Amino acid sequence: MPLPPQIESSSVGHCQSLGLYLSIPFCRSKCTYCNFASGVYPASHHDQYVERLVGDLRASGSQAAERGLHLPQTVDSIYFGGGTPVLLSSAHFHTIFRAIGEIFALTAEAEITVECAPGQLSDSTLDALVACGVNRVSLGAQSFIDRECATSGRLHTRADVLTDLKRLRTAGIENLNLDLLAGLAGQTIHSWRESIDILLQTGVPHASVYMLEIDEDSRLGRELLQGGARYYAGLVPSDETIADMYETAIELFSSAGLAQYEISNFARPGFASRHNLRYWCRAPYLGLGVDASSMLFAEENADEPTPASLRLTTTSSLDDYLAGITPLAEQSWLGPVQQMEEFWFLGLRRNSGVAVTDLMHLFGAEAAQPSLAVAHRLVAEGLLCFERHAERFTLSPRGRLLSNNVFAEFLAAYPDPATSL
Ligand code: SF4
Structure with a gap:
């Protein structure tokens, strides 16, 4: 399909x-x-x-x-x-x-x-x-x-x-x-x-x-x-x-x-x-029932080129769910920087990886720069590969085994992710 x-x-x-x-x-x-x-x-x-x-x-x-x-x-x-x-x-x-x-x-x-x-x-x-x-x-x-x-x-x-x-x-x-x-x-x-x-x-x-x-x-x-x-x-x-x-x-x-x-x-x-x-392409989904996650975007707004996204998780307690009590366990709004971090660590899970053109298009060249510096350093360390012709980063075989460490590097690229770009 x-x-x-x-x-x-x-x-x-x-x-x-x-x-x-x-x-x-x-x-x-x-x-x-x-x-x-x-x-x-x-x-x-x-x-x-x-x-x-x-x-x-x-x-x-x-x-x-x-x-x-x-x-x-x-x-x-x-x-x-x-x-x-x-x-x-x-x-x-x-x-x-x-x-x-x-x-x-x-x-x-x-x-x-x-x-x-x-x-x-x-x-x-x-x-x-x-x-x-x-x-x-x-x-x-x-x-x-x-x-x-x-x-x-x-x-x-x-x-x-x-x-x-x-x-x-x-x-x-x-x-x-x-x-x-x-x-x-x-x-x-x-x-x-x-x-x-x-x-x-x-x-x-x-x-x-x-x-x-x-x-x-x-x-x-x-x-x-x-x-x-x-x-x-x-x-x-x-x-x-x-x-x-x-x-x-x-x-x-x-x-x-x-x-x-x-x-x-x-x-x-x-x-x-x-x-x-x-999940890995950051396309919207609605999760319902016990311990279900959703990821949705804010309504388009001309003042915000990158709409905020909201992550929600419902309660993991069946009793609470059935009783209609505290149906939401967690919720967090993600601004552009947090979305870019997600873009990296979710995108790198896929073998097709992260394309630099997509990154620039979605977040702008200036904002993307710190994360690109991290990506090039990880290439030098053997954890990522860079396909020059496609301008695309992917996990190397070693990076795949150490994927959580790789993803953490992108979280550290922006010291204060809540700050808007
Ligand atoms: S208990 Fe077993 S069958 Fe049920 S969700 Fe867990 S792994 Fe799956």
Whole structure:
């Protein structure tokens, strides 16, 4: 599916279409490594949640207007993430899509993705997805080694993933993604290669590779930070092994025709995720539900050539969300300097990188100068590459492994980002 021109290049405030992200925080079990705002809740919560979600969809126009935000009315990507969205019933999906259709104009070629935990997609929900126009499914395989899934608290096997792929294709959904996670307990370079081999044999046109995050927000993360052994913490591979796994994935996917287009994402030509590209191109998106993020621009104003952008995140508490209490957890307005910093560190996540002409066009030559000086220094240090003919900066292979350090350099380029240029 080719990308519309406004998402092919980075944009600030110029994209007239919207992406919708709908968070569905329900899971059948909690994976040990999971640091998302998801949980195991009774199915009785689902009705109330969908009702709230639809209420938020209906209120989105007036809420945007109250904040002086431009909310495009044309939607060309929808993403149901979570959680495990397919735990919702077919009636829930019909209700949500009916509301979206009443509020927004959905383009004919819109990319509509639903995340799915293998083995948890009922026939009736699959029928509803197809009837509602879902044309992309992302399956959280994480590993094709059954014991690695079991030690992580996942409920599926290799056979479940393969069966689901077959069912989805039979239902007419060919745009399929498989997620793999490097760093599962018991994983080795050998087993990782086996998972990649099987993924390639399935012929899916898209793959995402994530590396285990160790933080206080997951049971396994807390155990590792405390030096404990629960959740098979002692079997978690070392950082060096996880980095080797990541590099192995890049090499094997690339030689099999799944080109890397972003730090964690690989696709055959024409299958890059349009919705996810919005995040890295700074195109507007509206996130609704628990722990959902939005990025919208202020209404155009002749006095402000670069409209301010607003980042919002909703509460991560399901109880608060359902009760309508403190629906907003965070919000911050970004001026031109902060947007330029984002432009760099989001743009560099993509293999197409940051084009100097886009930077100059959006922010002006004078304002861009300090960040360009940082970029040229990082080229000299081997962390960025500069393609002279295209005047484009990209992460080098070493920069990709140290990407957080690279991004921090751009944050330091402007000592007082709140100051307008
Ligand atoms: S299925 Fe996904 S969201 Fe749910 S607990 Fe596992 S990793 Fe977290």
